[in-house]
Amino acid sequence: MNGQTNVSLAARFVQGIGLVNISPSELQSRLSACPQAKQGPWNPWVLDSITDQCHDALEFLSTLTFPATRHVVFARQGGSALVNNRRDGSDYPGYGDLLSRFWHCTFARIINQPGRVWSDGVQCVVMRYEARMGTKFAMSPAQTTGADGFLTLSANHTRLKLIFHIPPRGRRPDSRWKI
C-alpha cells in the first residue's frame, strides 16, 4: 500500500468522523475505566492493538461491516478523532449521547461526504448522496444522567442552516425542543 493509496483510502474514512476533546491516551484510560464497556446497552469496545503505521490502521478498517465493528482512534488538534469500518461509510449515528456520557467528554459527529454517481453511459446508480452535517454532544460535568444539550449544523452547497436542540432537563435528548 503506497503513500498515495494510503491518502486516498484514508479520505474515504474521514468523510464520517467522530471528534472528542480528549487525547487518545486519555480516551484509552477512560474507556478501560468505563463500567458500561463490559455491560449493556452499549456494545463493548476491546483494544485490538496500538500501531504507529498508517497502513496497519487502514488494513484494520478495510473489512467493512454493517453495523460498524472496528474503530480507529488517532490524535487531532485539540483531542482525538475516530473513524470506523461501517459499510456505507464511516459514521457515528447514535453514538454521541452514549460516548459523551460514558467518556465524560464532548463528542461531535461530522459528516462531510460528497455525492457519488456511477454511470457507464447507459445505466446510472447513485452510490452515495451528498451529506454535510455536524452534531455536537456536550457533557456537563455536573449532570450524569444525559447530555445537557447539543446543536446540529447542516449545510450543503445550496443552503446553510443552524438548528439548536435543547432537551428538557432530565429527559433524553431525543425528546427535544427545537428553536
Next chain:
Amino acid sequence: MENLIELSGAFGLAIPTASDFVSAGNYLLYRELVGRPVSSCTVEEADDPAYGYYRRGMGFAKHMKTHAASVILDLEKCVAINPTYRARVEPALAEARRTVSGFKK
C-alpha cells in the same frame, strides 16, 4: 464543503483531513463486540455498484414465495452492471423465474 469546514471550525471542531489521518503517527485499533451477526464486504465490493443490487437481491431470495419479482429485478440489474456476478446469482435467479412463471399459470 467549505461552508461545513468553516462552520465546524468556528465551533472548535476542526475536521481532520486524509493527510492528518496518514500523518497521525499513532493509532488505537478497537473492536466493537456486536452481539448479533454482521454482514461484511471488502472496500472494492462496497465501491462496486452491482454489489448493492446483489446484496439486496440475495436478501429477497430468502423470501422467494413473496418476493420473486424483486429477486429478478435486483439480480438482473446486478448482472447487467457487472457480469462477473452471473455465476453467483444464477441459482437464485433461476428459482425466482420458476416461481414467477408458476404465478402466471
